[in-house]
Amino acid sequence: MHHGTDKVLKKLEQRPDIEVIEYGCLGNCGECFLSPFALVNGETVPAETADQLYELVLAAIAEQEEHNSALDKLLDDL
Numbered sequence: 001m002h003h004g005t006d007k008v009l010k011k012l013e014q015r016p017d018i019e020v021i022e023y024g025c026l027g028n029c030g031e032c033f034l035s036p037f038a039l040v041n042g043e044t045v046p047a048e049t050a051d052q053l054y055e056l057v058l059a060a061i062a063e064q065e066e067h068n069s070a071l072d073k074l075l076d077d078l
Contacts, residue, residue: 003036004050011054018061040064 013020031037036053037046040060047053 003032003053005036005038005053008036008038008050008054008057012057 009020009022012018026032026039031044031046035046035048036050037044038053038057039045040057041064043060043064045053045056045060047056
């Protein structure tokens with residue numbers, strides 16, 4: 001939280017379309033000390049600043065949703 005990620009967490013929690021789960025330790029030894037990061041559906045999203053992290057988390061969610069939609073369409077077409 002020393003990178004300002006607590007503010008990112010609160011902003012994400014306010015969005016009804018995003019489920020946020022907070023963990024004390026993710027086991028990514030040292031990564032939280034070096035820079036702010038989040039896990040988005042199991043994928044690490046690192047950033048240089050907390051503000052950038054918020055934007056990158058939203059982009060990662062959108063990209064994953066796009067991939068999932070494409071996969072669903074592909075499966076439906078089979």
